[in-house]
Amino acid sequence: MPYIPHTEEETRAMLDIVGVRTLDDLFADISPDMRPKSFSLPAGLSEMEVCSRLDSLAAANHTNVVSFLGAGFYDHHIPKAVDALSSRGEFLTAYTPYQPEVSQGTLQAIFEFQTAVCRLLDMDAANASVYDGGSALFEAGMMAFRQTRRRKLVIDECVNPIWRVMLSTYTANQHCEIVIVPHKNGTSDKAALKAAVDRDCAAVMVQNPGFFGSLDDYTELFTHARSQGALGVISVYPVMQSVLKTPGEMGADIAVADGQELGMPLSFGGPYLGLMACRRELVRQMPGRIAGRTHDVDGKTGYVLTLQAREQHIRRSKATSNICSNQALCALRALIHMSLLGPEGLSRTAELGMENLRRALDRLTSIPGVTMLNDAPFGNEAAIVLPMSAYELADRLTRKGYVPGFPVGNYYKNMDNVLLVTCTEKHSREQIGILCEMMASELRGGM
Amino acid sequence: MKTLFEQSCPGRVGVIPRKPGKRASDMLSASLLRRETPRLPELSELDVVRHFTGLSRLNYSVDGNFYPLGSCTMKYNAKFMEYAAGLSGFTALHPLMAQLRGAGHYTQGALQVIWELEQQLCEITGMKAFTLQPMAGANGEFTGVMLIAAYHRDKGNRKTKIIIPDSAHGTNPASATLAGYDVVNIPSRDGIIDPEELEAVLDDEVAALMMTCPNTLGLFENNLPHIVEKLRRVDALLYYDGANMNAIMGKMRVGDVGFDVVHLNLHKTFGTPHGGGGPGSGPVGVSERLIPFLPVSRVEKQQDGSFVLSYDKPKSIGYIAPFYGNFGVFLKAYAYILRLGGEGLRRASEYAVLNANYLRRKLEHTLNIPHERLCMHEFVASAPEGLRALDIAKAMLDRGVHAPTVYFPLIVPECLMFEPTETENKETLDELVSLLEEIIKTGRENPQALLDAPVHTPVRRLDETAAARRMILTEDMAE
Amino acid sequence: MSNPTNLLYAESHEWVRVEGEEAVLGITDHAQHALGDITYVELPAVGDSLAAGQEMGVVESVKAASDLYSPVAGEVIAVNETLNDTPELVNQSPYDQGWMVRVKLAAQPAGLLSAADYEKLCQE
Incomplete structure (x- = not known):
C-alpha cells in the first residue's frame, strides 16, 4: 500500500503485542450495525496514472489566453525563487509552531512577515495572516464590535462585492446591522458615508483602489469616524499600496488586504491569504496567530507565538475568533516575494501595470461608443462603459483567446455594459494592441 | 539569525x-501617493x-523528523501531490474565468476536480453532499454550525444552545459562539460522553451536539446510537468534528450512523502538507435535509457530462470562501485519494490505529495511560509521578523527535497525546519507546537535566512571559 | 502571603476594601499564584456601572485567562492604569500596588467572605 511501510511480518508482530488477531479486531468498538453501508471507491492508481489524469484535467481549463481579468485577484510574475524556497520540506511539512525551540524558521519568518506587512500598510502591528481578504474584512468588523461595543458597520459599495457577501454570511447570526452606502458611478460617495457614520457605528469600511479601480483619500472620513467613536477600516491592494497613500497616512485604525498578488498563483481561487494590521492600541482585539520576539534562558534572541490567551484553545467560547491557524505557507511566500522584489521591484510592478493600462485605455476610449465610467484617478484597473453587454463582449473575445476584463453586471445593478479592465507588468505592448484591435472590430461589427 | x-x-x-x-508621480497627483517607499x-x-x-x-518537519503530534495527523505528505497542484493548467486559472461563459465553460477541468472530490468525500463519509468552500477546519466548523442554524430557522425551531463535551477542541465552542449559539459543556465519564449528563442538559432549545469521534482522548464513543436517538427526540442535529477521521476510514461512515454535519481536514486525513500552520481546507458534508442551505456556488454535473456552477439556491447561507475554497489544496487531496483508492484509505486507518495501539502497549510501563482499552489512532498518557509533560516534551526535542501534543485535552493531568500515523515504520516507533524510557530514567536520576532541556536545539526554552509583556511584534517595535 | 483581615473576599477570588462610600477591588494572592506570571489586565472603563457578580475584565497570563467579576455593585470611578505597562504588579503586590478598580458603591457589599473563610475555601 502506498505510504504504509509495514511488512507482513512486522504487522503480525505488532498485532501480537497489541493482543489482537487481525487489523479489523482493532475496531471492535465499532459494532457490526455501525459498519459502512458502502465504501465503493475505485481501486488505487500508480503515481504515474494519477499524474497523467491530472495532466488531462489541467489541460481541460482555458489557461492559454491573454487575460485582462483582475477584480481583486491579479496575475503577476512570481520569481522562481519563491517556489524553490517555499517548497522546502522544512517549511512545507511542519505544523503550527507549538514547540518554538524547533520552529524558529517558521516563527522568525512570521515575525518578518508581520514587519513587512506593517511597513507596506504603514500600521503598527500585524498578525500572521488569516484565510483571505474577505475573512480579514470580517475579522476587522468583529474587532470593531469588541472595541467599540457597538453593533453597526457602515460599508462602501465600492468594497469588493464578493467580500461584502462573505461579510453578511459570516455576521448573519451576530445581531448586528450592516449599512451599505451606494457607490456614485463607481466612486465612493464620501458625503453619504460620512453622514452614515454616527455614534452607533462601530466602523466604517472602505477600499482603495475601489472595486471599480478608482483611487481616493479617506483621511477626512476617518477623522470624522474617530470623532464619532467609530473605527476606520480600509481594504487595499498590496502591489498598488507600494505607491499609494497608506492606511497609516490616512489615519485608518485597521488595514486589511488579500495578499494573493504577493506571490500566490491564481489557482482558481486559493489558497490565498488575508493581511491584517492595526494601530497598537487595538492589538489585543486582533484575532489569529501573532509572533513576538523574546529571548531564551541563555539570553539568545528567539521568537514565540504570543498573546495566545485571546485564542480559542484557552478562551474557548470567549475567544476573539475561532481561527486557529494562519495561511503560514502563503505568508512565507508573500514574505519571500516582497524580499526578492524589494521596494523598487514592488513599485515598478505597480507602475508598469498603470502605464500599460493607460496605454490600453487611450486606444480603447477612442473606439466610438466606449467611454470611461468616471473621471476619477485610477491605478492599474479601471472601468469602461461599452455600447453593448460587457458579458457578451467578454464572451466573444475570450473565444478568440483574449479575456478583455471582468463584466461587473453580475454584482452591480444597471451596469451590464461596464467592463473592468486590468493591466499588469506581464502585458506586452503587442498584446495590448491586439486587445484594442479585437475590441474595435467586435464593437464595429456588434453595433 | x-x-x-x-x-x-x-x-x-x-x-x-x-x-x-513613467513613475507613479508622473501618473497620479502627489496627494494620492505615499510619502516614501x-x-x-x-x-x-x-x-x-x-x-x-x-x-x-x-525547523523540525515531517520530512526531517518523527512528528507524533496528537490530533494533528502529521502523516507523510507525498511529493507527487505538489506536482498536481503546480500544473499551470490549474495555477494560471483565474477564479472569475468560471463566471464568463455558460458558468464554467472555460474551467471544465477545475470544476470536474471539485465535483469528483465532493463525490469521493461523500462515499468516504456516507454524507449526501459536500461543500469544499471552508478554508480550514475551524472555518468548516463555523460553516457547519451556520448550516444547523439555517435549518432550524427555516423550520421555525427556536434553538439557542449547542452542547459540547469537555474533551472537545477549543475551536468547537469558539465556532458555536461565532455562529450565534450559547455553549453548554458536559463532562465526560471514563473518557467518553456520559448519557446521563447529556440527558440532564437536553431540552427543546438544543440545536445540536458537536462531537469528535473517536474523541480527543483517542477513544471511540460506544454510546453513539443512544446519543443519536436522544437528539432526534428534540430535533437537535448531530455534528461530527472530523479531526480524527484518520481513525475510521472504511470502518464507519458518519452519515450511516446518523450524523447531520461533518467537517473534514484535508490537511490531516488526506495528507496535504500543513505548511507551518496553513493553508488547510475544511470541507463540510451534510445529510439530505441540510443540502438546501449549503454555501453557493455549487458545482453541478449536466446530462451531457459537463459541469456548471449554480448560484440559484435561495436558502443558501451565502459565501464562506470568496470562490470555491482552497483549490490548490483540493488538488493534493484529490490526487491522494485517487492514489490510495478505497482499499488504501481503509489500510491507512487500520495502520494508523495499529501504530497507536502498538505504541500505547509499549509505553504502558513508562507513562501513565489512563484508559485501559484499545485506542483508535491516538492516545493520551500522563507524565509519571513527579515529572512534567512539558519537560518530557522538551527532552524529546533534544533527541530529534518532535514532541507530542501536551496539556490537551485539558481534562487529563500532565497530558501527552501521541498520534504516530500510519506512515511511520516499526523501527521509528521502537526508537521512540527507548528514547522515552531513557528520558524518564534521566528525569528520575537527574531531574535538573530535564528542566534544562532542550540544549541541542537552535534556541533553548524561550521566555513567553517577556514576549507577552513587552510585545515586540515587528522590527519597528523593537526599540 | 496571608490574606489581610481588613478585606472582604469573593468566591471568584477577588478582594474588596470598603472605604466609606467607595470600594477598591483586586484579585487575591491565591488567584495571582494560580494564574502564574500575569501579562495583561483588562479593566472596565471609568463611568461603567457594575452589578454584583458582573464580569468586569480579564486577567491573562501566558497560558491562561481568567475573567474578573465585580464582587460589589457600583460605578467605576478609577482604574489602576499602571497595570497597562506593569501587569506584574498584580503578582508582586496583589493587595496594594496591584489594585485594579475603585468603585462608588451603589449598595453595601453582601455575601462576601472574611479572610478566614476565604482561606478555608482555598484549602478545599
Missing part, C-alpha cells in the same frame, strides 16, 4: 521587473536564498 531587515542594503536588488517609462528589505537573490534556507534549517 539576523532578520531580513537587518541584512538590507540600500540599492541592492533581487528579482525586479524592467524600469517603467515602503521600507522593505533590499537584498540580492542570493541573500534571500541564503536567508530562507538558513531559516528552514531551524
